[in-house]
Amino acid sequence: xxxxxxxxxxxxxxxxxxxxxxxxxxxxxxxxxxxxxxxxxxxxxxxxxxxxxxxxxxxxxxxxxxxxxxxxxxxxxxxxxxxxxxxxxxxxxxxxxxxxxxxxxxxxxxxxxxxxxxxxxxxxxxxxxxxxxxxxxxxxxxxxxxxxxxxxxxxxxxxxxxxxxxxxxxxxxxxxxxxxxxxxxxxxxxxxxxxxxxxxxxxxxxxxxxxxxxxxxxxxxxxxxxxxxxxxxxxxxxxxxxxxxxxxxxxxxxxxxxxxxxxxxxxxxxxxxxxxxxxxxxxxxxxxxxxxxxxxxxxxxxxxxxxxxxxxxxxxxxxxxxxxxxxxxxxxxxxxxxxxxxxxxxxxxxxxxxxxxxxxxx
Amino acid sequence: xxxxxxxxxxxxxxxxxxxxxxxxxxxxxxxxxxxxxxxxxxxxxxxxxxxxxxxxxxxxxxxxxxxxxxxxxxxxxxxxxxxxxxxxxxxxxxxxxxxxxxxxxxxxxxxxxxxxxxxxxxxxxxxxxxxxxxxxxxxxxxxxxxxxxxxxxxxxxxxxxxxxxxxxxxxxxxxxxxxxxxxxxxxxxxxxxxxxxxxxxxxxxxxxxxxxxxxxxxxxxxxxxxxxxxxxxxxxxxxxxxxxxxxxxxxxxxxxxxxxxxxx
Numbered sequence: 001x002x003x004x005x006x007x008x009x010x011x012x013x014x015x016x017x018x019x020x021x022x023x024x025x026x027x028x029x030x031x032x033x034x035x036x037x038x039x040x041x042x043x044x045x046x047x048x049x050x051x052x053x054x055x056x057x058x059x060x061x062x063x064x065x066x067x068x069x070x071x072x073x074x075x076x077x078x079x080x081x082x083x084x085x086x087x088x089x090x091x092x093x094x095x096x097x098x099x100x101x102x103x104x105x106x107x108x109x110x111x112x113x114x115x116x117x118x119x120x121x122x123x124x125x126x127x128x129x130x131x132x133x134x135x136x137x138x139x140x141x142x143x144x145x146x147x148x149x150x151x152x153x154x155x156x157x158x159x160x161x162x163x164x165x166x167x168x169x170x171x172x173x174x175x176x177x178x179x180x181x182x183x184x185x186x187x188x189x190x191x192x193x194x195x196x197x198x199x200x201x202x203x204x205x206x207x208x209x210x211x212x213x214x215x216x217x218x219x220x221x222x223x224x225x226x227x228x229x230x231x232x233x234x235x236x237x238x239x240x241x242x243x244x245x246x247x248x249x250x251x252x253x254x255x256x257x258x259x260x261x262x263x264x265x266x267x268x269x270x271x272x273x274x275x276x277x278x279x280x281x282x283x284x285x286x287x288x289x290x291x292x293x294x295x296x297x298x299x300x301x302x303x304x305x306x307x308x309x310x311x312x313x314x315x316x317x318x319x320x321x322x323x324x325x326x327x328x329x330x331x332x333x334x335x336x337x338x339x340x341x342x343x344x345x346x347x348x349x350x351x352x353x354x355x356x357x358x359x360x361x362x
Numbered sequence: 363x364x365x366x367x368x369x370x371x372x373x374x375x376x377x378x379x380x381x382x383x384x385x386x387x388x389x390x391x392x393x394x395x396x397x398x399x400x401x402x403x404x405x406x407x408x409x410x411x412x413x414x415x416x417x418x419x420x421x422x423x424x425x426x427x428x429x430x431x432x433x434x435x436x437x438x439x440x441x442x443x444x445x446x447x448x449x450x451x452x453x454x455x456x457x458x459x460x461x462x463x464x465x466x467x468x469x470x471x472x473x474x475x476x477x478x479x480x481x482x483x484x485x486x487x488x489x490x491x492x493x494x495x496x497x498x499x500x501x502x503x504x505x506x507x508x509x510x511x512x513x514x515x516x517x518x519x520x521x522x523x524x525x526x527x528x529x530x531x532x533x534x535x536x537x538x539x540x541x542x543x544x545x546x547x548x549x550x551x552x553x554x555x556x557x558x559x560x561x562x563x564x565x566x567x568x569x570x571x572x573x574x575x576x577x578x579x580x581x582x583x584x585x586x587x588x589x590x591x592x593x594x595x596x597x598x599x600x601x602x603x604x605x606x607x608x609x610x611x612x613x614x615x616x617x618x619x620x621x622x623x624x625x626x
Contacts, residue, residue: 241461242459
């Protein structure tokens with residue numbers, strides 16, 4: 001009994017002693033003095049989530065240019081990498097929004113393909129004006145997002161399950177509506193060239209950029225603005241970070257979630273337009289790996305799967321890291337299977353780093 | 363003390379009843395808060411004090427009874443409505459978002475937008491105005507051992523986080539601040555700072571309802587103590603009129619009192 005009593009009193013007096021030594025003003029300073037360089041690096045990564053993927057990107061570019069040489073650093077090759085990551089980049093924007101709310105969307109690829117099929121069939125088979133066909137496609141994207149969002153906010157399904165289900169549903173609808181037929185590139189070029197417009201290129205200093213790539217960059221800037229400079233963006237982060245706290249602070253978290261899923265659906269439909277520009281045709285089988293590739297870009301870009309942490313530009317960097325590794329390994333003549341291997345390692349390392357950063361923060 | 367017992371009560375609950383099925387959580391409870399005072403609410407677990415507080419903060423709709431704010435009857439259907447009328451609540455779990463910074467947290471859900479077209483059309487946040495007001499409020503409350511207003515809340519200690527939550531309530535609360543167990547999770551030194559902070563808020567004119575289990579803290583800061591028992595007010599005492607053990611005795615039913623030192 002006496003031992004049990006004495007223990008806490010020792011603890012309390014220790015606490016006071018330490019607190020007195022620290023004084024009132026120097027609390028924080030004392031903390032920093034004890035930090036090792038590793039701790040400081042960890043804090044730096046925690047504060048700037050884009051730092052880690054940026055370091056990897058720079059090292060990869062230096063590494064590949066040392067191995068491969070000028071062929072890798074040629075503006076033409078760099079712009080090719082940008083073209084190759086454009087679709088993943090756009091879909092990655094949608095995925096980032098959702099992962100910031102601590103959700104995940106497995107249906108992004110299916111939404112993109114469904115929207116592209118709707119755009120193509122509306123313009124070609126139904127003879128609707130191309131711009132209107134685009135708008136209808138974007139409307140389909142918004143509706144699919146609304147369905148996902150409703151399943152999650154109204155029926156309280158976990159995002160993983162809700163979108164696993166809707167992925168299959170949207171993919172089946174896409175096969176049904178397209179009758180599993182591809183609309184050929186020539187047909188689109190003759191009847192609705194607007195659908196392919198994002199595939200056209202402009203040349204800057206030997207680099208050929210597609211309008212699709214430029215649109216992707218514009219979308220990144222737009223969403224960055226919305227996330228960082230509007231109340232809605234703060235609410236997205238707060239909802240992902242701690243939904244209970246956000247609710248107590250007066251945020252209608254269900255509305256925020258719903259808006260995020262609808263916006264993600266719209267962004268995926270814009271991705272559908274980019275997709276048609278990139279491959280020329282409209283195929284119900286296109287973009288099958290986009291789901292997982294978009295998650296890969298987000299994770300490598302430093303976004304936490306637990307929500308509330310990460311930057312939209314991290315996803316762009318993440319997509320570029322994947323693009324640089326694939327391109328570099330291909331140019332180096334390495335078998336394709338090692339590309340997959342490398343991307344896999346990158347994902348594991350990225351999530352490992354995220355866990356390390358989140359653990360034991362001061 | 364700065365309390366004004368001759369004035370009209372700022373917040374009054376009259377004969378509040380809340381039933382959950384056959385259980386009566388609040389049984390014709392009364393509560394009176396005067397301008398400029400700290401009213402502590404104590405009671406055993408299950409006495410119904412948190413239900414009463416929820417009714418006052420709008421998180422719960424009572425079945426019977428009325429709530430008067432400045433003498434006028436009010437009805438809250440949500441915490442937002444109570445908040446719009448100037449009643450702020452500091453929740454036990456703080457309701458701060460760890461990844462956001464101090465200024466973002468102070469204005470979470472009530473952000474300021476830039477004036478003109480940037481704010482109205484582009485919905486652009488006025489980050490500078492929010493940071494300045496946050497800084498000023500933290501300084502005013504003596505919380506500027508927190509060095510940087512743009513540091514993430516997760517990098518703060520428990521007491522500093524409590525400070526952020528209290529600063530938020532002081533920033534927006536125009537009538538009443540309700541604090542639920544503000545020192546429960548804190549160490550000795552930090553509890554002291556938070557108690558001083560509570561007095562600081564009171565001295566700036568905001569009356570406070572303080573829910574706490576910690577008798578020494580209650581007796582240190584409270585002007586009056588509302589003792590809740592079996593769903594209603596068993597007594598209202600002051601730290602001078604009764605001792606701590608008497609308060610506990612009333613709380614547990616070992617002693618019966620029926621005097622309000624103010625009303626009587």
